[in-house]
Amino acid sequence: MCENLWMQIRDAIPEDTAAACAVLRRSIAELCEADHRNDPYTLARWLSNKTHENFRAWVAQTDNSVLVAVEDQHILAVGSITDAGTIGLNYVSPDARFQGVSRALLRALETRAAEKGNNRCNLTSTETARRFYLSNGYVENGPPVGGFTTTSGYPMTKALPSLIGKT
Numbered sequence: 001m002c003e004n005l006w007m008q009i010r011d012a013i014p015e016d017t018a019a020a021c022a023v024l025r026r027s028i029a030e031l032c033e034a035d036h037r038n039d040p041y042t043l044a045r046w047l048s049n050k051t052h053e054n055f056r057a058w059v060a061q062t063d064n065s066v067l068v069a070v071e072d073q074h075i076l077a078v079g080s081i082t083d084a085g086t087i088g089l090n091y092v093s094p095d096a097r098f099q100g101v102s103r104a105l106l107r108a109l110e111t112r113a114a115e116k117g118n119n120r121c122n123l124t125s126t127e128t129a130r131r132f133y134l135s136n137g138y139v140e141n142g143p144p145v146g147g148f149t150t151t152s153g154y155p156m157t158k159a160l161p162s163l164i165g166k167t
């Protein structure tokens with residue numbers, strides 16, 4: 001668990017499901033226009049697995065960590081990382097954008113990856129978040145990949161700082 005003066009980052013619990021799914025869905029719909037271009041079919045496909053049932057399953061999954069950033073019991077952002085160090089989710093509420101929430105959540109996900117024995121984190125970035133990841137130490141490590149968005153996903157990797165030199 002990670003805390004600063006105004007925000008806590010903790011493991012998600014089943015009771016977070018409704019609020020967390022609302023954040024995921026709003027983040028995609030309202031912030032990721034560069035990826036879905038407001039194309040209804042693309043957006044619907046992207047949102048299709050952001051269901052209450054799936055969220056509860058992701059929280060229950062033993063080889064996966066779902067973390068939430070919380071202020072005054074309101075969920076500001078949702079992230080996830082597998083025990084193998086792959087970041088799956090990293091979505092901030094439109095209400096909390098550009099306040100350092102995703103940067104803090106990313107640090108927490110990386111810390112969890114290191115705790116699980118990984119010396120790298122991997123992810124596939126949206127167009128929307130590409131610059132954000134590059135400025136947080138990630139490098140692109142493969143050609144853009146097709147996905148369910150109208151643009152490409154960008155495979156990225158980062159050596160976890162505390163373990164550099166120990167591999």
Ligand SMILES: CC(C)(COP(=O)(O)OP(=O)(O)OC[C@H]1O[C@@H](n2cnc3c(N)ncnc32)[C@H](O)[C@@H]1OP(=O)(O)O)[C@@H](O)C(=O)NCCC(=O)NCCS
Pocket residue numbers: 027028031032089090091092096097098099100101102103104123124125126128129131132133135136
């Ligand atoms: C891009 C995104 C992930 C960043 O999250 P955030 O919580 O807003 O970012 P933080 O506040 O932690 O990071 C600060 C970033 O915002 C920038 N920023 C701060 N205030 C800003 C403003 N008023 N206008 C534009 N950019 C601003 C900072 O320069 C910094 O960008 P940089 O890292 O490229 O330099 C988020 O805004 C977003 O759009 N998410 C959509 C979902 C998504 O694509 N998730 C990734 C899935 S792989």
